[in-house]
Amino acid sequence: MSDSSLRVVWIYPDLLSTYGDQGNVLVVGRRAQQRGLGVQRVDVRSDQPVPTSGDIYLIGGGEDRPQRLAAERLVRDGGLQRAVDNGAIVFSVCAGYQILGHEFVNDQGERQPGLGLLDVTSTRGTGERCVGDVLGDVDERLRLPQLTGFENHQGITHLGPTARPLARVRFGQGNGTGDGTEGAWNDTVFGTYMHGPVLARNPLIADLLVKLALDVNALPPVDDRWYEALRAERIAAATQPA
Amino acid sequence: MSGNPEPLTPRAKLAVTAGRAAAAVSRAAGRGSGSVIGGRVALRLDPDLLARLAAHLDVVLVSATNGKTTTTRLIAEALRGTGEEVVSNALGANMPAGITSALAGGSSARFGVIEVDEKYLATVAQDVTPKAIALLNLSRDQLDRAAETRMLAERWREGLAGSKAVVIANADDPLVVWAASSCANVLWVAAGQEWKDDAWSCPSCGGVLQRPGEEWACGECGFRRPAPSWALSGDHVLDPHGSAWPIRLQLPGRANKANATTSAAVAAVFGVPPQVALERMFSVTAVAGRYDVVSYQGREVRLLLAKNPAGWLETFSLIDPPPAPVILSVNARGADGTDTSWLWDVDYGRLAGHPICVIGDRKLDLAVRLEVAGVDFQVCQDAEEAVRRCPPGRIEAIANYTAFQDLRRVVGN
């Protein structure tokens, strides 16, 4: 691997990869490679230190107990905070999204501290689980097409003043707060409840992460035919729920 | 024949009769075999019916995420080697109503070989007081509705604690070992575990499992792989005396050799020697359409069911090598789980070199998955078009649950 290759770090596949989260890692890597970039993928198990020299960090979803263990180990390790201080890009999903916030409610019903990398706080909903296809409009500052994803969570995430919603939902629940927001971001750290996996459904978000990591404004085009076909189908499915 | 030493109570008899009548009505109305509705009617009339029906049987329960239907068939065949009659829910109706219905049909049987849905194992085990319980594996399946795999293991562990049954359990699956460890009498079988991604975390303490080679152990609490007394070794079953018995199956793949190994261990509990058990297992061909090779449009199509990432992994290891053409079909209806994210847990890169056609409700999810895996594929409208487009050779058709039923219907299986 050359020093110029993009370092993509997957955090804790042993605990947080319940919802096909490897897909986000694969999509980022594939799309970078299609642009002629070298990609170095680093999978970090929860008994290993988080490297601080990565370019893009991905952290996925998981069940309640693994979420508690992952948060304990990430807080103790401290590597991800140092990476963010160094300017790394982080993209998180579901349980991983909650862990990046100030706190969440764990499997024992206790409020547990997260990493505080996103200005969000999560609690557990008492109503029905949010399950199904979601359609939203992405924050206009990000200049991205509509967000499509599949949600499956009971968590509720409230945004503080320094976090912006990633999207406003048209169909689906998103953050579960009832205000129509979905996910959160703050320039370098992103969080979402969307599965799918979300980067397979929204490849331009994967490209955005690569652009931010490389500090470039544009990437050469790639053949998005199958992604576009899938997006059209799932957007239609979200607008006409069964 | 052991016969039926304790005749059913009048209430139980009435319940059985009512159940059969309901099943017959359901069949006449074209709603399948009617076994589930028959069982429901019978259980409503006599909630203890399952226990009563099982009382005169030597029962073995079989549960797992994958392979329980096949293993149930293999054990049933092996126990027929005793010359006694066996009753079994061979059609895969594996919740209490379906089980009740199956047992109601076997009044002269001595053995009951019962497949049980993972979520119902503990309650069924309490009802039927089994002589043996076979536990094969636990892995992620239907994520948007099923419980977390570790929670299932926990339910098994609590529900089976204190059971007098001989538990025949896979020593290579840490979740199964943890579930079975609450039982007094366990026979460990080294049946293997190809899919490991639900078992990196210690089910007991949450520590990271170290897995050098076949062994596994928790670095924190010492929870580790127990020493097996039975083992699958290549094409042979090793018994507790160290004798190796050849496995001869018409069913393909490593996973079915593992199922045969567990079945041989179960048969031994009931006094059937391994060589007799394994010989009888040879008679099993297709199981509810799985592994069947059918002629369709002048082509030979092998039907393979893969419901979850562990199942897909085992299936990839048994298909013919390239250039055998492969059809992949995926749906996401209720019975499949409606989230398709699991496709990304499956290493489709292993299909490189096969001509691939994709069909099913979620063929576009598959298309993106294969595109990212960097393998060539064609998207087809339906099975008819896919078969037509496949190059010569036997076609391997791999489908998840409802896609498999669709496929069977189309090819006339």
Ligand SMILES: [Zn+2]
């Ligand atoms: Zn442990």
